[in-house]
Amino acid sequence: MDNTVKVKRETKNKIRVDFERAPLKERLKQKFLSMNFLKKVVFVIFRTVLLIGITYVILFTYITKIFSSIKSVSDFKDATVMLISKNPTHIQYLYILTENHYLKALITTFLVSLSVAFIQTLVCALVAYGLAKFKFKGNSIVFAMVIVTLLIPQEAFKNSIGSFFRQITIFDTTHNPISFVLDLLQDWFQIFGPTGSVESSGFVNSIIPLYILSIFGLGFKNGLFIFMLRQFFKGVPDELEESAFVDGSSTLRTFFSIIIPISVPMLITVFIFAFSWQWTDDFYTGSSFFNAGESTLTFMKDIAVTPPSIQKLIDGETVANAYKVAVTGTASILIALPLIIAYIFLQRRIVEGVERSGIVG
């Protein structure tokens, strides 16, 4: 093919030329009938099918839960009803909202999760910064301990954690100053637990152990947070702190006014994890050590029981168990709903934070 250039139009500044090109048909043939293009198409189809398929697998549970949450008892008896209800009702939602005190659980869980997540993020960031940026004797030992807390599951100390907080007796005497402060705290935390429990038997029936664990960086999966943040801080250039130091800033001030602002995406990621894992937590809030039977606290895990009215409704029915499963599903929708709403707005941040961290083993 000879590329003879035809000058089409010529003005003062512009020259418009037209190349001698192969006809359109030839060009399309070359583009779309090549092996390369075929490969690409097959790959894209394969990828899309795979992604949609797995999306379906993930969403399937939630979809079935939603559909079975509006089924009535008669739908469960009817063998022809598979997914979509014939007589949709809202009684499952109604009774869970009213009889299981959903709103109360929502407020308590929200307040506790927010404060716990905030404390955990701050403490983990402090510890991670200390581990990442300072060389001191025992640095590796402290880091090894972080890994140990990551590896030993919380179930290992399910029982001993309760007896530990029950044994704290230094708070027993009413005359010491710590006890006074704790009394004040207890008054302040009144919505979180019955008063007077501090004197009676350590920290039983109060939310305080959860906060103590968070303050000391021992909360749920805090080892993972410290690890993630440490890797992130290792990637922060030392020159920033050096110049701050030369300008006369203390390490703590450097941390709060330089390091924290630049690591906001990562901190948000950690915060989201801490918040949502505290939200769905059933280990700490479910442990007998601070949420025993007579406790006034209502958490999300408490709404996942069959409400009395529904129990009455299905007593003696053959489909009682199936209906109970549907009620449990409804409860888990209600537990997850606030998280899903928050997730829709924040999901970009999660990926961003981790992408920038450059976690390296």
Added chain:
Amino acid sequence: MNTKYKTRFNATSFDSEANVYQTSPQPKPIEEVEVVEEVVVEESVQQAAAPVIDTTPDYVAPVRKKRFRLSLKSKKALSGWLFCLPFVLGIIGIYIPIIYESIKVSFFGEQGTSEVFSFSNYIHVFTETGFSTTIVHAVRDLIIQIPAIVVFSLFMAIILNQKMAGRTFFRAIFFLPVILSTGIIDALDAQMTVADALENAGGGVDTNSGEAAGGLVSALDMQALLSNVNLEIKLGDTTFNLVDTVTLLINNIFNIVSRSGVQMLIFLSGLQSISPSIYESCQMEGATAWETFWKITLPMISPMILVNSIYTVVDLFTAADNRVMQGLLGYGGEFLKNRGYYSAAIWVYILLVLVVIVVITLLLRTVVFYQRRD
């Protein structure tokens, strides 16, 4: 970092100004002034301190002064400790006592019941409960699931890292289980699956909830189709039937997908940290995508494979639908009554899982490639 400070300070305090300019090729005027001030202060302190000690021998320099002149290195070490203080205190004050208590209970039984050190709890757990078979099954499941989850999450991370339409949407969906499939929701799902299984076994009404895509394999009848193909691997006494293993994995696809969210995130961050110029030069040399994956992506991401394998072990280990956890937390009921049995069982399990982790680490250590930066 420390050495950098040192050289700069040495240069300013002992050398002339010209040398300072030599050591730092791009001098910043503001920093310069600050440094000089610092040095002046330090020197004045030294000059003031020295004659005092010389003239009055019985005057002992106060300790405070000495602390004031902590070297930069030890100052940094001190602030390092200060930053880590909460965690260190927590470990010493709370974590170690709790772990100690848990181990003690496993040997001594519950407080008051027995004061003698004995292995009776361990012996009971192994001989009189079904725990030993459960644990063997659980570890076998673990060994099958770990590679599945790690490979799946790597594969999905590579796909989600590509530029395509709807990437944000798919990412959002894929990371949804990280937020939702934890704690109480996970436990409820496990509970529902168990209830479903009971229901279906009793010939009850299908509730359509619980295990997703549970009937995928049975619908395709793959198992029946492949049952004549005897693909078995003999490992000692146990035989792994490949068809059964694969069908098990496919039936557990929801489990695998929902457990690989964090791993996908870690892989994604790893993929992002690989410099694009490496891929560029590969393209220039004419490497195919297949070659690029095996020669570049996989070695570069191998540290994350190690991290993810360990994370997966820990994650699966504590999952509520794990056999051992189901045995421990209520479904059996026996372990909740006796704290000694519970502690003994859980520590045996922890030891076993630690062994699995160590083996995985040692195996992967041989293939992990660490890129040297700087």
